[in-house]
Amino acid sequence: MSTHIGAEKGAIAEKVLLPGDPLRAKYIAENFLTDIHLYNEIRNAFGYTGLYRGERVSVQSTGMGIPSISIYVNELIQFYDVQTLIRVGTAGGLGPDVKIRDVVMAQAASTDSAIVNNTFGPSINFAPVADYELLAKAVAVAKQDGIRYHVGNVLGEDRFYNDEIDMPKLIDYGVLATEMETPALYLLAAKFKRRALGVFTVSNHLITGEETTAEERQTSFNDMINIALQTN
Ligand SMILES: O=P(O)(O)O[C@H]1O[C@H](CO)[C@@H](O)[C@H]1O
Numbered sequence: 001m002s003t004h005i006g007a008e009k010g011a012i013a014e015k016v017l018l019p020g021d022p023l024r025a026k027y028i029a030e031n032f033l034t035d036i037h038l039y040n041e042i043r044n045a046f047g048y049t050g051l052y053r054g055e056r057v058s059v060q061s062t063g064m065g066i067p068s069i070s071i072y073v074n075e076l077i078q079f080y081d082v083q084t085l086i087r088v089g090t091a092g093g094l095g096p097d098v099k100i101r102d103v104v105m106a107q108a109a110s111t112d113s114a115i116v117n118n119t120f121g122p123s124i125n126f127a128p129v130a131d132y133e134l135l136a137k138a139v140a141v142a143k144q145d146g147i148r149y150h151v152g153n154v155l156g157e158d159r160f161y162n163d164e165i166d167m168p169k170l171i172d173y174g175v176l177a178t179e180m181e182t183p184a185l186y187l188l189a190a191k192f193k194r195r196a197l198g199v200f201t202v203s204n205h206l207i208t209g210e211e212t213t214a215e216e217r218q219t220s221f222n223d224m225i226n227i228a229l230q231t232n
């Protein structure tokens with residue numbers, strides 16, 4: 001048992017899906033996995049292990065923001081020896097071609113958080129990137145399943161309510177969407193030599209102001225979840 005995850009050693013699979021929302025973890029476990037076991041309820045950050053097409057896989061909710069996901073990713077890697085971590089999150093669309101309900105895969109994760117600077121100091125602006133093999137596999141699954149997807153840079157920002165964000169500039173430089181955790185996931189994966197990928201459903205669009213309904217979010221979540229589960 002680690003400080004924030006109440007599981008025995010061995011109770012968590014080598015591959016873990018990481019939604020921010022605990023209820024999304026429950027939804028994934030109950031609708032996509034068989035033989036599920038709820039291994040964590042500490043702080044209601046639900047964690048489940050089950051089977052997907054015979055493969056053992058876990059789903060651990062991470063909460064919102066870089067400090068919160070950093071706790072779960074550190075403990076999953078250092079206490080439970082997790083090897084493959086795939087974030088399944090919501091994101092705010094930015095790019096003109098990015099529509100709500102689309103899937104975005106984070107090839108890289110820019111950030112306004114201090115974590116990169118706190119890790120490398122002021123002279124290196126380390127670029128947190130996805131594991132290439134996971135990304136290539138996720139793209140192949142999306143193509144095979146006919147899912148609308150985009151691959152590129154996302155902004156993992158510290159603030160959901162951010163009046164200072166320069167959206168035209170981010171769009172100009174090709175940033176596809178905003179979310180709040182992936183830079184930490186990629187940074188920790190690099191540190192501990194694990195594989196990581198962020199896959200997102202565009203739940204709202206920051207330029208058009210469009211929002212998805214709860215029902216639409218569920219359908220498009222299913223695309224993202226299917227991609228993550230088939231990506232190894
Ligand atoms: O839907 P999740 O996975 O929580 O991800 C996004 O949603 C939250 C903000 O509403 C942030 O955690 C952001 O990264």
Ligand SMILES: O=c1cc[nH]c(=O)[nH]1
Binds near residue numbers: 090091092160
């Ligand atoms: O961080 C996020 C997540 C979803 N939608 C947003 O606008 N921002």
